[in-house]
Amino acid sequence: MKMNGVAIALVAAAAILATHPRRSEAWVSAANLYPYCQLNSVTRGRNCYITSLDQCESRDLCIDNPGYLGRELARQWKRKNKPQWSWW
Numbered sequence: 001m002k003m004n005g006v007a008i009a010l011v012a013a014a015a016i017l018a019t020h021p022r023r024s025e026a027w028v029s030a031a032n033l034y035p036y037c038q039l040n041s042v043t044r045g046r047n048c049y050i051t052s053l054d055q056c057e058s059r060d061l062c063i064d065n066p067g068y069l070g071r072e073l074a075r076q077w078k079r080k081n082k083p084q085w086s087w088w
Helices: 002-019 071-080
Strands: 037-040 046-050 062-066
Touching: none
Parallel strands: none
Antiparallel strands: 037 046, 037 062
């Protein structure tokens, strides 16, 4: 009897998530706020905190950030999630 309630709750939660597939703002990585990534030729890692191609040490190793939100969405996110400074 209790399992039926749990099963119904799980099905309801799955239905809600499936019908509202919205990207959560909590999952936005800070790196997605910048348009470019610089690749490391040695480690194959990437630094995606690049705001302009001029910041890249080598333009050959600079690529468009695949996770970039876009200029307007990044601005909106930054505005909405501005740090709240408080002095204790």
